[in-house]
Amino acid sequence: MKVALIFPTYAHKIFTENLSTVDEEFCVAPPIILAYVAAILEKHGHAVMLLDAKALTLSKEEALKRFVAFEPDILGFRAETYYFHEALDWIRYLKAHLGVPVIAGGINLTLYPLEVLSHPEIDYGIIGEAFESLPRFLSALENGDDYSRLSGVAYKDDENKVVINPPEHKVYDFDLYPYPARHLLPNDKYYSFVSQRKNFTIMLTSTGCPYGCLFCAIPFSYRVRTPENVVDEIEVCYQDFGVREIDFFDAVLFMPRERIREIFRLIQRRKLDIEWSARSRIDVVDEQLLKEAARAGCRQIYYGIESADQQILDSVKKGIQPKAVIETIKISKKFGIRTMGFFMVGNPGETKESVRKTIEFSKTLGLDFIQVSRTIPKPGTELDNAMMKVSMRDYWRMHVQGEEIAHRLPTPWVNLTEQEKESLAKEFYIKFYFRPRIIAQRILQLRSWEEFIRYIRVALKIIFQKSELSLRRTGSEIKNYE
Numbered sequence: 001m002k003v004a005l006i007f008p009t010y011a012h013k014i015f016t017e018n019l020s021t022v023d024e025e026f027c028v029a030p031p032i033i034l035a036y037v038a039a040i041l042e043k044h045g046h047a048v049m050l051l052d053a054k055a056l057t058l059s060k061e062e063a064l065k066r067f068v069a070f071e072p073d074i075l076g077f078r079a080e081t082y083y084f085h086e087a088l089d090w091i092r093y094l095k096a097h098l099g100v101p102v103i104a105g106g107i108n109l110t111l112y113p114l115e116v117l118s119h120p121e122i123d124y125g126i127i128g129e130a131f132e133s134l135p136r137f138l139s140a141l142e143n144g145d146d147y148s149r150l151s152g153v154a155y156k157d158d159e160n161k162v163v164i165n166p167p168e169h170k171v172y173d174f175d176l177y178p179y180p181a182r183h184l185l186p187n188d189k190y191y192s193f194v195s196q197r198k199n200f201t202i203m204l205t206s207t208g209c210p211y212g213c214l215f216c217a218i219p220f221s222y223r224v225r226t227p228e229n230v231v232d233e234i235e236v237c238y239q240d241f242g243v244r245e246i247d248f249f250d251a252v253l254f255m256p257r258e259r260i261r262e263i264f265r266l267i268q269r270r271k272l273d274i275e276w277s278a279r280s281r282i283d284v285v286d287e288q289l290l291k292e293a294a295r296a297g298c299r300q301i302y303y304g305i306e307s308a309d310q311q312i313l314d315s316v317k318k319g320i321q322p323k324a325v326i327e328t329i330k331i332s333k334k335f336g337i338r339t340m341g342f343f344m345v346g347n348p349g350e351t352k353e354s355v356r357k358t359i360e361f362s363k364t365l366g367l368d369f370i371q372v373s374r375t376i377p378k379p380g381t382e383l384d385n386a387m388m389k390v391s392m393r394d395y396w397r398m399h400v401q402g403e404e405i406a407h408r409l410p411t412p413w414v415n416l417t418e419q420e421k422e423s424l425a426k427e428f429y430i431k432f433y434f435r436p437r438i439i440a441q442r443i444l445q446l447r448s449w450e451e452f453i454r455y456i457r458v459a460l461k462i463i464f465q466k467s468e469l470s471l472r473r474t475g476s477e478i479k480n481y482e
């Protein structure tokens with residue numbers, strides 16, 4: 001079959017955790033999950049076109065032109081919950097012109113299959129892993145075989161009723177996955193706010209997360225790839241796609257310890273001249289590991305710090321202590337690793353005072369960058385349950401269904417207004433970044449004009465940005481509810 005996969009453009013939504021500037025500027029990253037889906041399909045003999053409309057800044061009309069030339073048999077997409085309706089606008093347009101059935105997948109479909117398929121544009125869904133179920137389903141569709149009992153498949157029956165066949169819940173070895181189909185992507189278009197080399201890509205060496213922070217929406221099935229498998233993919237990226245910088249998108253890269261040490265050894269043994277960044281907890285790294293990481297090209301680590309207040313950290317089951325943060329940042333810097341701290345505003349028990357204490361704390365750490373998020377009830381999390389108890393509404397489910405407009409969500413666990421949380425987040429950015437040391441550091445570490453322009457653009461946006469609560473909603477946010 002000929003399968004067209006679309007990664008549509010998307011704009012900041014009022015209910016997301018970030019300031020709009022961060023959503024707009026943080027990165028243009030490859031849709032790596034769709035590239036996994038494409039690779040699975042190619043492995044089973046299907047022809048795939050994967051269009052990254054976001055990186056290529058394509059309009060719907062331009063995307064359509066490219067798909068028309070490909071003549072697909074089916075159109076597939078994945079959109080996270082926040083951007084589902086925006087993606088649906090694209091799907092509606094593309095389907096009307098291509099006249100092909102549509103298949104959806106990913107975490108949003110897996111959480112809300114009935115609501116996704118309730119939209120007339122969506123014909124099929126793959127719930128959970130696509131590794132076996134997607135090729136099985138497409139082969140049945142292609143051959144006119146019965147797919148009504150295939151596990152992990154959602155579809156509409158003759159009476160247009162949505163049928164959901166639960167997945168098998170098998171845990172597939174992540175090493176068995178083919179590498180993401182980067183040959184279908186514009187690899188020279190990607191960058192992150194802090195990336196310094198081209199080509200830039202992202203990679204996953206594990207899925208899920210073994211920790212249980214209350215605010216997080218990462219599914220728990222934690223799987224890791226073996227060092228050889230990971231470094232083989234790095235080598236393919238290096239040789240075939242000119243990749244020189246990688247951002248590992250794992251929730252926590254530096255685990256299990258011996259696996260990651262072997263990855264470092266292999267990168268050096270194979271003389272792969274790459275620089276890379278990763279996300280980590282502050283309590284899984286130490287001097288030895290960071291020294292080895294730096295030797296293997298680690299230039300940046302994003303640490304989840306969240307708050308300077310122990311009670312707040314405990315209230316979200318973060319399981320770290322502020323004093324341990326100080327030490328980890330110090331050691332990272334010792335080995336030339338730039339550090340970014342992720343902070344949150346609005347966790348249970350947060351007050352203006354606790355945020356200001358965290359701001360002051362962040363300034364003492366010697367961090368290079370920070371990112372500040374408002375705590376929101378992400379779909380399927382414990383905080384989402386807390387919101388549902390108070391509001392008696394399953395907001396995200398209703399939103400996906402098209403029955404709830406995009407708006408800021410209640411956060412009953414904290415006594416701060418939306419306006420206060422937003423202003424505190426902005427104050428955090430300004431107090432951290434607009435300091436002579438940080439400005440001088442950014443200028444001294446510059447490696448390109450592109451990087452310089454990125455920083456200036458973001459600084460101007462943060463200073464002059466109006467309150468997001470006063471921004472008018474976009475068409476796609478309101479269209480589906482009127």
Ligand code: B12
Nearest residue numbers: 031032033034076077078079080081105106129130131217
């Ligand atoms: C990699 C990643 C990305 C990449 C790639 C996304 C892509 N479209 O390809 C990038 C950086 C682009 C990205 C962007 C965003 N992401 Co993201 N991302 C992840 C991350 C880190 C990894 C997921 C993972 O490990 N997948 C591994 C694969 C193998 O498993 P899988 O995702 O379940 O996919 C399998 C099946 O679901 C299925 N499948 C998946 N897609 C499709 C599509 C079709 C057609 C079919 C048939 C099957 C299918 O097949 C796959 C293989 O078996 C997770 C966090 C995490 N650690 O889990 C967040 C996560 C999925 N992202 C999230 C969010 C919110 C975003 C952003 C909104 C962030 C932002 N503020 O901009 C954007 C939205 C982009 C969009 N328009 O949808 C949330 C989703 C929450 C939700 N319910 O919506 C997560 C859970 C992070 C979080 N903690 O909040 N993301």
